[in-house]
Amino acid sequence: MRAAILQSARVLLTHNGIEHLSIRKVAQQIDYSPAIVYHYFNNKEEIIDALLEEDYEKIVEVVKTTAEYYSKKDFKNGIVAYIRLVTDMGAFYKNVMISDLPRILQRTSVLHKGAAQERPALEALCSDLRVCPAFANQSDADIELAAQIIWSTLFGLATRIIIEDVDKDQKERLAEQAAELILKMFR
Amino acid sequence: MRAAILQSARVLLTHNGIEHLSIRKVAQQIDYSPAIVYHYFNNKEEIIDALLEEDYEKIVEVVKTTAEYYSKKDFKNGIVAYIRLVTDMGAFYKNVMISDLPRILQRTSVLHKGAAQERPALEALCSDLRVCPAFANQSDADIELAAQIIWSTLFGLATRIIIEDVDKDQKERLAEQAAELILKMFR
DNA sequence: GATTATATTAAACACTGTTTAATAAAAAGG
DNA sequence: CCTTTTTATTAAACAGTGTTTAATATAATC
Numbered sequence: 001m002r003a004a005i006l007q008s009a010r011v012l013l014t015h016n017g018i019e020h021l022s023i024r025k026v027a028q029q030i031d032y033s034p035a036i037v038y039h040y041f042n043n044k045e046e047i048i049d050a051l052l053e054e055d056y057e058k059i060v061e062v063v064k065t066t067a068e069y070y071s072k073k074d075f076k077n078g079i080v081a082y083i084r085l086v087t088d089m090g091a092f093y094k095n096v097m098i099s100d101l102p103r104i105l106q107r108t109s110v111l112h113k114g115a116a117q118e119r120p121a122l123e124a125l126c127s128d129l130r131v132c133p134a135f136a137n138q139s140d141a142d143i144e145l146a147a148q149i150i151w152s153t154l155f156g157l158a159t160r161i162i163i164e165d166v167d168k169d170q171k172e173r174l175a176e177q178a179a180e181l182i183l184k185m186f187r
Numbered sequence: 188m189r190a191a192i193l194q195s196a197r198v199l200l201t202h203n204g205i206e207h208l209s210i211r212k213v214a215q216q217i218d219y220s221p222a223i224v225y226h227y228f229n230n231k232e233e234i235i236d237a238l239l240e241e242d243y244e245k246i247v248e249v250v251k252t253t254a255e256y257y258s259k260k261d262f263k264n265g266i267v268a269y270i271r272l273v274t275d276m277g278a279f280y281k282n283v284m285i286s287d288l289p290r291i292l293q294r295t296s297v298l299h300k301g302a303a304q305e306r307p308a309l310e311a312l313c314s315d316l317r318v319c320p321a322f323a324n325q326s327d328a329d330i331e332l333a334a335q336i337i338w339s340t341l342f343g344l345a346t347r348i349i350i351e352d353v354d355k356d357q358k359e360r361l362a363e364q365a366a367e368l369i370l371k372m373f374r
Numbered sequence: 375g376a377t378t379a380t381a382t383t384a385a386a387c388a389c390t391g392t393t394t395a396a397t398a399a400a401a402a403g404g
Numbered sequence: 405c406c407t408t409t410t411t412a413t414t415a416a417a418c419a420g421t422g423t424t425t426a427a428t429a430t431a432a433t434c
Contacts, residue, residue, distance in 0.1 A: 022390065023390085023392085024389085032413075032414085033414045034391085034392090034414095035393085035394095035413075035415080035416095036412080036414075037391095037392095038392070039411090039412065043391075043392075044391065044392090142364070145360060145361060145364045146368065148347070149344060149361065149364060149365045149368055152340060152343035152344040152346075153336070153340040153344075154343070155343040156338075156339035156340055156344070156346065157336060157340075159339075159346070160335070160339050173332060174332060174336065177329070177332045178336045178339075181336055181372045184371055184372045185368045185372060188381085209420085209421065209422080210423085211420085219382075219383085220382065221383095221422085221423090222384080222385095222423085222425095223381080223382060223383075224422095226380090226381065226382075230422075231423090
């Protein structure tokens with residue numbers, strides 16, 4: 001039942017957008033009364049949180065994929081792959097990270113969850129920076145700052161690509177040039 | 188009357204957040220019936236659009252301030268000032284650019300308006316890049332790509348600072364290091 | 375002063391999230 | 405097998421939302 005509710009909610013979320021995701025529609029789609037939802041969830045917020053949880057797991061997969069490139073010191077393709085994967089995944093970046101930022105802003109629990117999920121990626125980035133000549137003799141704090149800035153660049157680029165609906169060709173070009181420019185920071 | 192409605196809406200938006208901005212509350216606050224709103228606006232969307240319009244004008248001021256630094260070729264302080272100004276202005280970045288991104292995503296008119304407002308800033312950035320040695324012999328398209336990436340970096344950084352509620356000290360450090368890293372791209 | 379245009383509202387419609395109390399179904403215990 | 409207890413489900417109501425309609429009051433114009 002819980003799974004059916006979540007699945008119905010996901011369909012409404014991805015097809016009609018978050019503003020059309022209503023508990024009554026969720027219930028109608030699975031042929032139950034609206035009140036049933038409150039037997040499996042405390043409120044609408046919890047349903048969205050559950051969907052968020054699923055999406056966060058997806059982005060961890062993306063991070064793993066890019067981490068493979070980084071471990072081979074192929075930073076450029078790592079960055080390009082990150083932009084490609086992230087802008088292609090409808091769920092997290094489009095419906096959650098962007099469409100639902102207001103909720104994330106307000107509900108610190110979800111935010112911290114997200115930060116915790118991002119943490120491994122940031123730390124992987126830090127250890128990559130540490131072996132770069134440009135950051136050889138810098139403190140851990142400085143390296144983490146640098147990692148955060150790089151992360152911000154990728155986040156901002158991905159967000160803009162999605163918002164402005166950049167086409168595939170320009171997306172590739174943006175990603176590649178971004179990768180080259182970011183690598184310049186390390187020299 | 189129109190102004191009174193907008194002012195009431197602004198108060199509710201900034202104090203209670205966009206999810207508590209309701210036409211009935213707007214009307215109640217100015218001691219009128221809810222129906223009056225529909226004599227001056229077609230729908231709730233138009234009220235928010237009007238508030239957005241005001242906010243876009245504010246960000247143009249920010250761009251003008253940073254442009255002064257750029258014209259003196261003081262890129263570092265320009266970047267630092269941008270981050271400082273943008274993360275300090277509650278209205279645009281917090282309530283609009285972030286809290287209301289879903290709306291911006293859906294309503295292309297507002298998006299295009301925003302893009303048009305950003306345009307002068309982007310072009311100013313392009314002309315700054317053109318005089319940099321690193322971009323001397325590159326095409327206009329490549330320079331615009333670079334400008335977009337730099338813009339993305341600043342957007343992403345500002346968004347993260349606001350979302351994660353970074354304190355003033357670390358904000359300054361982030362901004363300064365971001366500025367230095369961005370400048371490295373130009374060499 | 376009569377007429378036209380503008381401003382304002384009460385009331386209704388169709389939604390929304392959520393709660394409550396009642397009922398149906400299933401599980402557990404004797 | 406029957407009773408009791410727990411779980412699942414719902415109809416109905418509450419309070420809120422955006423919006424429309426038709427009626428009324430006010431202001432402007434002729």
